[in-house]
Amino acid sequence: MSKILLFIQQDQGKLNQASLAALTAAQEISFKHESAEILGICLGAGAKNVVSEIATYGLANIYYSENSIFDKYIASNYAKACVQIMQKNDCKYLIASATTTGKDFLPLVAVKLSAGQASDITGVNPDKSFRRPVYAGNALADVQITTDKKIITVRGSSFDLAKSVGGSSQLEDFSPDFQPSTSVTVLEYQIPENSRPELTEAKIIVSGGRGVGTSANFEKLIFPLADKLNAAVGASRAVVDAGEVPNDWQVGQTGKIVAPNLYIAIGLSGAIQHLAGMKDSKVIVAINKDAEAPIFEVADYGIVGDLFQIVPELTQKINLL
């Protein structure tokens, strides 16, 4: 039976939920392409906690290491650890979610194993190919990885999160068998406090564009609505570039890809690159004063009007529910 290695991403003992979407993709490969055993690897301080949490998800073995070389993310160390475990078990696949971490280090593994990589897959096709969006999602490509070993990053929003199935994986503390990199040092790692849900995990997203304009307006209009709805806050590139909101909030082709139950687009025009990041949302609401704005072409419900009037009214009335 072939083996698939799943990269289980965690930060300080907290499982990155997108890894559970990657697990679903791994299960689909096993189901549709070739029956396979799924192994896991989890790295860094807090890994032990995370692997015990994910031990009931049907993986066979899960390898973890809290060795201090993994405390800070260094691409080559993470890549070498995956290569080590893949070689030890003769794994055919490496699968990770397409987070900035997964995107960053998987190609290093691909080179080491002479493997082809399909990035950001949104589907596992029955004919052994994978589906992935190209041209900002304006086309979908079915791609075949022609090498024996295969590397895959998974678009989290396109797969359901895997569920616990009971039982228990065999957990194995492993020691890295390589010299850690000395060429890259992490000087600073800044993740601002965010009391709202993660963009990629939120059920509801309230997103603002140039029409909202400033951080002060985000605070005055967008945050209160988001907080009412327990929603995450997103933004278009225009406001991120202007430095009004953190770049981590950018939704789109080159930002976060999201598919919440409800996406409320406020004062953003709906450029192709923005749509690429949110058009798979279940329900889209657009609030824009320009009836011709392309966002209305993808919106399920649209209101044409001034956001400075509509948004406070919406926030207030949702309050009354």
Place this chain on the structure above:
Amino acid sequence: MKVLVPVKSVLDYAAKIKVKPDGSGIEKDGIKQIVNPFDEIAVEEALRLKTAGKISEITVVGIGPEEVTTQLRYAMAMGADQAILIKSLNAVDSDLAARAITEVFKKGSYQLILMGKQAIDSDSGQTPQLLAGYLEIPHASFASKVELSADKVKVTREVDGGFEVVESSLPAIVSTDLRLNEPRYAPLPGIMKAKTKPLEIIELHSLVNDLTEKVKVIKYHSPEARKAGRLVSSVDELISALKNEAKVI
């Protein structure tokens, strides 16, 4: 210090993209080719580093058919010193691109590769890291700030949740994110000057032996269109629709 900037020619990001009816590719007729926006940012960064006296020479390299010369000339019109075209009539995946750039890098004495984090056509985002793998040199991806000194480079990276600052020895690869800079337009005198700047053409097969792609596209599809929605005339109507119809709040 010499810097290498890979430049991909892609379809204009503002164009409407259509899949050919038989799914064999994308309709390209009548659509302008441009420098991949992220590579334009990489060229701009190289130019700024040169103005600051940190680097001496900028070479841009593109892979593709003869027509890619237009985008290489554009990069030279922005200010790059010289260009290399690796000629190939067939498609190259990220892996083959990385293997070709690897050979170019080895022939020069470059200390830095600046390049886009992703090509906006394939959206694959692999080539910079694959290059790092092939060349066995460090990389820092998704840069929003680059500080170069004689023997190292400090890079601010845009990562999920925030940012990270890393320092790397040289030679290194830095891939650019959108916030790094705002590229200049090629000035008119630059466009004239670019016509006479050196452009070397190398056949892809003389650079790499194995021309097989590790990832092949077998078919393209058009994404399903969303079904048409409707305009509502009041906030009350919107709330009621979200509650009773869509049942999302």
